[in-house]
Amino acid sequence: MPIARPDSRGYRAVARIVRPLMFSMIRYDWRGSENFPRSGGFIAAANHVTEFDAVTLAHYLFDHGYEPRIMAKRGLFTAPLVGSVLRATRMIPVDRGTAAAGRSLEDAAAQLGDGACVTILPEGTLTRDPDLWPMEAKTGMARMALASRLPVVPIAQWGAHRVLPRYGKLLRPFPRKRVTMVAGPPVDLSDLYDRPVDTQVLREATNRVMDAITALLADVRGEQAPAARFDLRKHPEYEAKRTTYPPVERP
Secondary structure, eight states, X not given: OOOOOOOOHHHHHHHHXXXXXXXXXXXXXXXXXXXXXXXXXXXXXXXXXXXXXXXXXXXXXXXXXXXXXXXXXXXXXXXXXXXXXXXXXXXXXXXXXXXXXXXXXXXXXHHHHTTOEEEEOTTSSOOOOTTOOOOOOOSHHHHHHHHHOOOEEXXXXXXXXXXXXXXXXXXXXXXXXXXXXXXXXXXXXXXGTTXXXXXXXXXXXXXXXXXXXXXXXXXXXXXXXXXXXXXXXXXXXXXXXXXXXXXXXXX
């Protein structure tokens, strides 16, 4: 196993249990660690296919010497087992769809200021794309990146859905599954820093990050990504469904 270096007691206590289990289920292909900043805080932004990929993402970052603070919906923090793990590892609760969501961004920004790695799944929920490509993302990540002016490292992950399918209930730990994690160079947002933070600027920053993630994922999958990302706003009927979907006509 790689040697994890973070100092947090909570993280280390959880890692002693979780890391051996992860390695028993997964054959990792980890790439791109040279793109992580060697000092200071940064934002790690990744695609989101299954509930399990938050765990594989945290494992990837932890074993490269970082303590990822993943933003997760607040309801998970009250779950008997998951909640205790999230609290012990100082994850950041998010009140989705409420005014309190802004406080979550402030908490995350404060941790960035302390040199932490705040980890965001910009889509905000599991992708609804029928072929599991990244869909249009929310702009919270962009708002945080422009306010903090810290690097945004795009990460593509692929394979965790073989361990736990999208909206699946049961793990499929055996045989061991291959999971690929690739970090790319930080996305350049410097030309947006001094512009007014309006909808256009936020969408531009978001698209740059999602374009970088999608390009990395296309390379991992050896496939061409769709010309346009799936947009949940144009398919509101998918919002409430927790199932697999037939192909849809893309714009």
